Each structure stands twice: as structure tokens, then as C-alpha cells.
């Protein structure tokens with residue numbers, strides 16, 4: 001199995017963290033669309049949004065998705081990658097899409113401990129907990145629609161990776 005694997009889910013669900021470990025387990029390349037954009041443009045998400053607005057950032061991340069998609073690669077996507085239908089269709093057609101599902105309270109704990117505001121500027125202008133709830137209300141159906149597999153990502157990282165490997169193995173066997 002060398003098809004690319006796409007990790008989707010909201011800020012703080014662990015796409016970057018789990019993606020690195022998953023890639024190492026499989027001997028795959030690892031790429032993160034947020035980091036790729038930072039390396040390519042030299043600008044953080046906050047700087048891109050300041051200069052080009054969210055539509056500018058969304059256009060760039062859609063281009064990034066297409067540019068980084070290669071065989072034998074785990075792609076950690078940005079939390080809003082699923083907003084564009086074209087991105088959802090692209091991911092489903094080019095590999096396996098895994099939604100890392102985490103309750104809002106756990107996301108809030110993780111993001112408060114590690115806000116990384118340069119890469120996670122406010123989406124709504126609201127306080128963090130309200131923003132997370134709004135974002136999940138808006139996007140839960142989109143994460144589900146994009147995903148071939150939904151994984152409980154409130155677990156320890158090693159367990160999440162083991163579960164992903166298991167669902168991929170089962171999917172191959174069926």
C-alpha cells in the first residue's frame with residue numbers, strides 16, 4: 001500500500017503529531033500543508049491572512065494539497081482543508097482520508113497549552129472555547145464527509161497510530 005494518507009480534523013486534533021509518527025511507522029514521507037506553505041512562502045498563516053485575507057490562505061492551501069500529494073506520503077492537512085468541496089473530492093480520490101476526532105474540551109486543553117498563534121490566528125474573533133465549538137458545529141459534517149475512517153484521537157498518540165494501522169489493514173483485506 002503506497003497510496004497517500006490524508007489526516008483531517010480541527011486545530012489541535014493531532015494531525016501533525018500523529019502524522020509524523022504514522023509516517024515513521026510506515027516508512028512513508030511526512031508533509032504538513034501548513035509547514036509546507038511556511039517553507040515555500042516564508043510567511044506564517046497569520047501573515048498570509050493579514051496580507052491576503054482568509055480567501056488568500058484557502059487558495060494557497062488548496063494549491064499546497066495538490067503539490068504535496070505523492071505516493072507513500074502522510075499528509076497532515078490544515079484544519080480548514082475540508083471547507084472546499086474540491087479538496088474533499090481530491091483527497092478521497094487520491095488516497096485514504098482519516099478524520100482524527102476529538103471532543104471540544106480536549107481540543108481546548110491542547111490549544112491552550114500550545115496556542116501557536118502565528119500558525120493559528122483567530123478564525124472568528126471569539127474566545128477560544130467558543131471558537132472551537134463554532135468550528136466543530138460548522139465542520140463536523142465536512143470532516144465526516146471527507147473521511148474514509150474516523151478515529152478516536154483523544155487517546156495517547158501511540159494508540160491512535162496503532163488504530164489507524166489497524167483500520168488500513170482491515171480496509172486492504174476487505
Ligand SMILES: Nc1ncnc2c1ncn2[C@@H]1O[C@H](COP(=O)(O)OP(=O)(O)OP(=O)(O)O)[C@@H](O)[C@H]1O
Pocket residue numbers: 009010011012013014015016017018034076077078079110111114119120153154155156157160
Ligand atoms: N493524542 C494526543 N494526546 C495528547 N496531546 C496531543 C495528542 N495529539 C496532539 N497533542 C498535542 O496537541 C497539540 C496540537 O497537536 P497538533 O499540532 O499535532 O495538532 P494539529 O491537528 O496539527 O493542529 P493544526 O490544525 O493547528 O495544525 C500539540 O501540543 C500536541 O503535542
Ligand SMILES: O=C(O)C1=C[C@@H](O)[C@@H](O)[C@H](O)C1
Pocket residue numbers: 010011034045077078079080081119120121123
Ligand atoms: O482550522 C483552520 O481553519 C486552520 C487550521 C490550521 O491548521 C491552519 O491551517 C490555519 O490556522 C487554519
Ligand SMILES: [Mg+2]
Pocket residue numbers: 015016017032034076077
Ligand atoms: Mg498541524
